[in-house]
Amino acid sequence: MEAITEVKYALDTFYFLVTGALVMWMAAGFAMLEAGLVRAKNTTEILTKNIALYAIACIMYMLIGYGIMYPGDAAVNSWWPGLHGILGSDDNTAQAVLASGGDIYYSNLSDFFFQVVFCATAMSVVSGAVAERMKLWAFLAFAVVLTGFIYPMQGYWKWGGGFLDQLGFLDFAGSGVVHLTGGAAALAGVLLLGARKGKYGPKGEINPIPGANMPMATLGTFILWLGWFGFNGGSELIVSNVAEANAVAMVFVNTNAAAAGGVVAAMITARLMFGKTDLTMALNGALAGLVAITAEPLTPTPLLATIVGAIGGILVVFSIVSMDKFKIDDPVGAISVHGVVGMWGLIAVTLSNPDATLTAQLTGLVTILLWVFIASLIVWLILKAVMGIRVTEEEEYEGLDLTDCGLEAYPEFTGSKGSGI
Amino acid sequence: MEAITEVKYALDTFYFLVTGALVMWMAAGFAMLEAGLVRAKNTTEILTKNIALYAIACIMYMLIGYGIMYPGDAAVNSWWPGLHGILGSDDNTAQAVLASGGDIYYSNLSDFFFQVVFCATAMSVVSGAVAERMKLWAFLAFAVVLTGFIYPMQGYWKWGGGFLDQLGFLDFAGSGVVHLTGGAAALAGVLLLGARKGKYGPKGEINPIPGANMPMATLGTFILWLGWFGFNGGSELIVSNVAEANAVAMVFVNTNAAAAGGVVAAMITARLMFGKTDLTMALNGALAGLVAITAEPLTPTPLLATIVGAIGGILVVFSIVSMDKFKIDDPVGAISVHGVVGMWGLIAVTLSNPDATLTAQLTGLVTILLWVFIASLIVWLILKAVMGIRVTEEEEYEGLDLTDCGLEAYPEFTGSKGSGI
Amino acid sequence: MEAITEVKYALDTFYFLVTGALVMWMAAGFAMLEAGLVRAKNTTEILTKNIALYAIACIMYMLIGYGIMYPGDAAVNSWWPGLHGILGSDDNTAQAVLASGGDIYYSNLSDFFFQVVFCATAMSVVSGAVAERMKLWAFLAFAVVLTGFIYPMQGYWKWGGGFLDQLGFLDFAGSGVVHLTGGAAALAGVLLLGARKGKYGPKGEINPIPGANMPMATLGTFILWLGWFGFNGGSELIVSNVAEANAVAMVFVNTNAAAAGGVVAAMITARLMFGKTDLTMALNGALAGLVAITAEPLTPTPLLATIVGAIGGILVVFSIVSMDKFKIDDPVGAISVHGVVGMWGLIAVTLSNPDATLTAQLTGLVTILLWVFIASLIVWLILKAVMGIRVTEEEEYEGLDLTDCGLEAYPEFTGSKGSGI
Numbered sequence A, B, C: 001m002e003a004i005t006e007v008k009y010a011l012d013t014f015y016f017l018v019t020g021a022l023v024m025w026m027a028a029g030f031a032m033l034e035a036g037l038v039r040a041k042n043t044t045e046i047l048t049k050n051i052a053l054y055a056i057a058c059i060m061y062m063l064i065g066y067g068i069m070y071p072g073d074a075a076v077n078s079w080w081p082g083l084h085g086i087l088g089s090d091d092n093t094a095q096a097v098l099a100s101g102g103d104i105y106y107s108n109l110s111d112f113f114f115q116v117v118f119c120a121t122a123m124s125v126v127s128g129a130v131a132e133r134m135k136l137w138a139f140l141a142f143a144v145v146l147t148g149f150i151y152p153m154q155g156y157w158k159w160g161g162g163f164l165d166q167l168g169f170l171d172f173a174g175s176g177v178v179h180l181t182g183g184a185a186a187l188a189g190v191l192l193l194g195a196r197k198g199k200y201g202p203k204g205e206i207n208p209i210p211g212a213n214m215p216m217a218t219l220g221t222f223i224l225w226l227g228w229f230g231f232n233g234g235s236e237l238i239v240s241n242v243a244e245a246n247a248v249a250m251v252f253v254n255t256n257a258a259a260a261g262g263v264v265a266a267m268i269t270a271r272l273m274f275g276k277t278d279l280t281m282a283l284n285g286a287l288a289g290l291v292a293i294t295a296e297p298l299t300p301t302p303l304l305a306t307i308v309g310a311i312g313g314i315l316v317v318f319s320i321v322s323m324d325k326f327k328i329d330d331p332v333g334a335i336s337v338h339g340v341v342g343m344w345g346l347i348a349v350t351l352s353n354p355d356a357t358l359t360a361q362l363t364g365l366v367t368i369l370l371w372v373f374i375a376s377l378i379v380w381l382i383l384k385a386v387m388g389i390r391v392t393e394e395e396e397y398e399g400l401d402l403t404d405c406g407l408e409a410y411p412e413f414t415g416s417k418g419s420g421i
Helices: A003-037 A040-069 A094-100 A108-129 A136-158 A175-193 A214-236 A242-274 A279-294 A302-325 A334-352 A358-386 A393-398 A400-405 B003-037 B040-069 B094-100 B108-129 B136-158 B175-193 B214-236 B242-274 B279-294 B302-325 B334-352 B358-386 B393-398 B400-405 C003-037 C040-069 C094-100 C108-129 C136-158 C175-193 C214-236 C242-274 C279-294 C302-325 C334-352 C358-386 C393-398 C400-405
Strands: none
Touching: A003 A040, A003 A108, A003 A214, A003 B003, A003 C003, A003 C214, A003 C242, A040 A108, A040 A136, A040 A400, A040 C214, A040 C242, A040 C279, A040 C302, A108 A136, A108 A175, A108 A214, A108 A334, A108 C242, A136 A175, A136 A358, A136 A400, A175 A279, A175 A334, A175 A358, A214 A242, A214 A279, A214 B003, A214 B040, A242 A279, A242 A302, A242 B003, A242 B040, A242 B108, A279 A302, A279 A334, A279 B040, A302 A334, A302 B040, A334 A358, A393 A400, B003 B040, B003 B108, B003 B214, B003 C003, B040 B108, B040 B136, B040 B400, B108 B136, B108 B175, B108 B214, B108 B334, B136 B175, B136 B358, B136 B400, B175 B279, B175 B334, B175 B358, B214 B242, B214 B279, B214 C003, B214 C040, B242 B279, B242 B302, B242 C003, B242 C040, B242 C108, B279 B302, B279 B334, B279 C040, B302 B334, B302 C040, B334 B358, B393 B400, C003 C040, C003 C108, C003 C214, C040 C108, C040 C136, C040 C400, C108 C136, C108 C175, C108 C214, C108 C334, C136 C175, C136 C358, C136 C400, C175 C279, C175 C334, C175 C358, C214 C242, C214 C279, C242 C279, C242 C302, C279 C302, C279 C334, C302 C334, C334 C358, C393 C400
């Protein structure tokens, strides 16, 4: 191999690993965001869910998911990729096998690393929405199915070269494939679970249930913002020539700009609607901006990216308010941020990318939404029948930390005021 | 283009993006540091300020600031760069425009990304100093002006090729351009605002007002330390040959060494002065070491870098103590860390860099200090007249979280003890 | 020099700096993990210890340690490297000196940066185990000796080319050199210190002392997980050709897989043993998986890496339970995670690396364990005689934050419930 090709291969591989590590860091972001937005008595449990779901995603995607999502030449057809072995199973040296498949322009293991953290991200979206009343092990069982099968199937349809890809559906880094997937799976769970006790009063009143730790929630948002440079920036897949390096730079700039637009727009919207500058709306605005730009962070100008993010930021405030009207109880706003704004992101591709058609985007949107929602609903229903998905009313009152984990998150901070809120 | 040049371009661009992402991460560092050092009742508000100022900086610098700071050939003269369009406005593809300007050795968008996070850093310095009594929206209005105009103007004078650059003023990564700027803007605000109620007693006593969350403050410091590898390391601008790669490595080593020196020196100083090993002084020592080495992290040996940082660490302890004597109430010590030690950093350049002259360094120091202080003072005065900059005494007592944000940061932790401290 | 060689040099240097920055980030991880797992009244002190030990490690390793560990051609013999000057002392430009020593394939200063953060990591292991009853300055004095002498000596024996390296002992990234070292030094300290008051009752009962802040502990674990990509990934030392890039990718994938295996295995083990899903065991499981794969993250398949990590995760639960039976009081489980599982990691090398022999691995294991344990014990004994290592019973009851640091970590959160637990 030519020396220059070796260096490019090395640079692209290193770029993939660095951006993959940033995406892995998003797992910490979700954990902190959710830990900050739930009550003290359910904090240990949500932390446990977050670290466990990441671990499960890594294992299931290695065993099954990656083979489904990227079957390579082995795909059966554009709907059904077939079932393939676990990572590296064809040969005792996974590395050699992977490196030999397809064009060699970066280590396929670095690709796996990047992909596996995406899979975990989709599942992370779910944990926040079902917080404070779902059984821990039912949740983990769902994680096994989502990361091993539901996510990889639709991932194959788009990124693995399946039918959505073939009909021109565009989704650069996964407003649909990752975030809408997470949102749709969460919605199915929330509808079956029902709202937390006390969230909606008998006369239709909506009771706010404030999160216990705002610095944690803010930290989580900043972590996610940082991680998103890997999420979107790594999705360009190559950096080793002038055109690609420019593209990656554009993606970084636009990702940042969209998040900034989301913060400002959500803050102003919240100020106008509530008369206060709601921090949680600012945080959700940042995330909404990021989700909105994820489907197309390359073709907009930085100014358009800011606007796409800002619309996401406005949308998320209205969506969160609307969810409560429909009594869809989502403690952290995950369905709005990732599901609703994910759909906006898919549509926004048409604003700047001349290759996008509204038809293809809507087809992709509807396909992912229906597939993930229905498949998830079936899994949640089975889990409900087999082991139950909701804790008892008493356990909910006590808090999941004690009943599921046997460990308080803040044993010294929550005196009389903390118990049983 | 030659293949090797393409790879170098790609490597330098990627290096810029990675270091830029690290600097972005500093926004989280400031947020956590300040959230840890204020009282519980003002925590949500300071978090809101931090995420909002970062977003505002990104938008204003894109719209106006970058054009002022880096006008390229279009500059009117060495004092006044002229006004230029928003990023990418000359053409619908920002990327092409930017790439064509000047030597093509890395993506100009990656340069913008790196620069925009610097601009936000300068503004982050301000938020801590004015904490616990400034109106949220007055602060945000100031952020618009600082990031859109005040910061870029003096940035042009040095890094944009203006008169300070021409007369030999040296400031590698911004002890002056970034940190002194933040410190001077903060000082102007603090002088107008006055001290927090109860900080200085009627008989001249100084009452400590401890921060609510030391792990958060420590986390913020570690985040800043990590981010500083990007801040200083990326300021070498190129990494793609042996000499530059060695230089970047030197910058990393010296940045780390100076922070370490700052910690140890500040700890020992505090131990000798107070009889206790004050954690907040250790944290400020780390930051002081980092600020001190920022103007010249390349030419010192690691041992000298440690000493430069250590002097910064000693200086910061005395400065914080002195500020209180003058009743300059800076809840997090930002004016000392970034302003006072920033000045030391500019002077310390002469210790190791043979190209530096004390005259040039002092000229730069005084120019930046006066420009930023006076311009900021005018803006603060206008804001004071138009909308007021200080909350009412009652709001200050209640805490800004409830009055400005309508949301407590730790609703379950602060029982009787937390309210109204 | 050929242009391509320059770019490779630059890429390898940059890779070293990025992975080194990730390892530096582990210092924050240890600080947060330990701050989360101790009681509120000892939190400021453990934070102070963590930032101070990192600073001390950076200074001592620059002054003495690096010269001992990597004497180059100047080594006296395979047991005793001789004493060498401080970093860069042979010449006023450290950079030139370092770059000229040995093969020039990346900046030696980037190597120093990577190595110094490893040295700090070893010391970080100790702070958790001796938490809540050791005198701050006795601890810092120990840090001086460990990072300046004890760690570098055994580091020389393996990575510096000493006798352990010559007899075929394999330790890729330091299950032994770093983690077992930390564990053995901690064990010596804990044995001399004794258990915390109230941990073990008069009738042999073991009283759990829960940590004050679970989100902090979880954050620390995620930080360490992220940092470990640098720890193991950077230990390949080169990335700039196809074979090395593939190797680095393999290391990233296996590091992640082992951590995931550790989480799941520890969670299930804890669930079976205690009937609850203990978050702290899940966190320790992640860390155990990481420690276990550190001695050989390159040769296993991802599936085997998962299993190696899972065995680490099971082992850590049993080890933590066993330690309490022997009344070895380790508040954060550091001796189990780093010491016991570090030994497993050294042995697990034989599962996949054909070059490994059980004899060589056991020789290395026993050498490191004995050297570090005995040398540390002597230092602890001297410190005990000279200045005392344990705080008084009253100070322990009051908490080290007030007695050593004069500053509460959470002054507003711990009301009646928090004082004196």
